[in-house]
Amino acid sequence: MTAPITIALKRLPHGEGLPLPAYATDGAAGMDVVAAEDVDLAPGGRHAVATGFAFAIPAGYEIQVRPRSGLALKHGISLPNTPGTIDSDYRGELKIIMINLGQDSFAIRRGDRIAQLVAAPVQMARFSEVPELDDTVRGLGGFGSTGVKSG
Numbered sequence: 001m002t003a004p005i006t007i008a009l010k011r012l013p014h015g016e017g018l019p020l021p022a023y024a025t026d027g028a029a030g031m032d033v034v035a036a037e038d039v040d041l042a043p044g045g046r047h048a049v050a051t052g053f054a055f056a057i058p059a060g061y062e063i064q065v066r067p068r069s070g071l072a073l074k075h076g077i078s079l080p081n082t083p084g085t086i087d088s089d090y091r092g093e094l095k096i097i098m099i100n101l102g103q104d105s106f107a108i109r110r111g112d113r114i115a116q117l118v119a120a121p122v123q124m125a126r127f128s129e130v131p132e133l134d135d136t137v138r139g140l141g142g143f144g145s146t147g148v149k150s151g
């Protein structure tokens with residue numbers, strides 16, 4: 001396990017009293033983050049749920065916002081943009097974009113754990129335009145091209 005990075009965090013006025021995002025167990029990959037507001041999500045409904053926190057993630061890192069499997073399995077609650085990307089230069093409030101894919105209305109209450117945050121290094125890349133690409137076995141095949149019986 002690598003040493004944890006330190007992420008500067010600013011608590012916004014409506015985040016007063018809320019727990020910091022935290023790992024629930026020693027081996028957890030994601031830090032649970034809680035809602036800073038009450039929201040009733042109708043079936044099919046979406047909402048960017050306030051968390052009450054803003055971050056300054058160190059350059060070279062991102063935070064990925066992922067759903068909680070328990071909410072997904074029991075209630076059909078997910079994140080339409082999963083994994084959400086929190087950029088290192090973003091200084092606004094972390095919002096968790098939640099969607100109700102279930103058949104019942106779902107009540108989110110301030111303090112409920114609604115998603116998990118995974119810190120990850122970012123590999124930067126750049127494109128180099130070329131006239132032709134090299135040959136490979138796969139070539140142009142994709143989208144289910146392998147393992148297809150011929151004839």
Ligand SMILES: O=c1ccn([C@H]2C[C@H](O)[C@@H](COP(=O)(O)OP(=O)(O)OP(=O)(O)O)O2)c(=O)[nH]1
Nearest residue numbers: 065081084085086087088090093094095096097
């Ligand atoms: O679930 C999310 C996803 C994004 N953000 C914030 C942090 C992120 O750095 C910023 C922009 O996100 P993204 O790049 O995914 O959005 P975009 O639609 O491409 O907008 P922009 O043009 O602002 O980059 O919005 C959140 O708070 N929650």
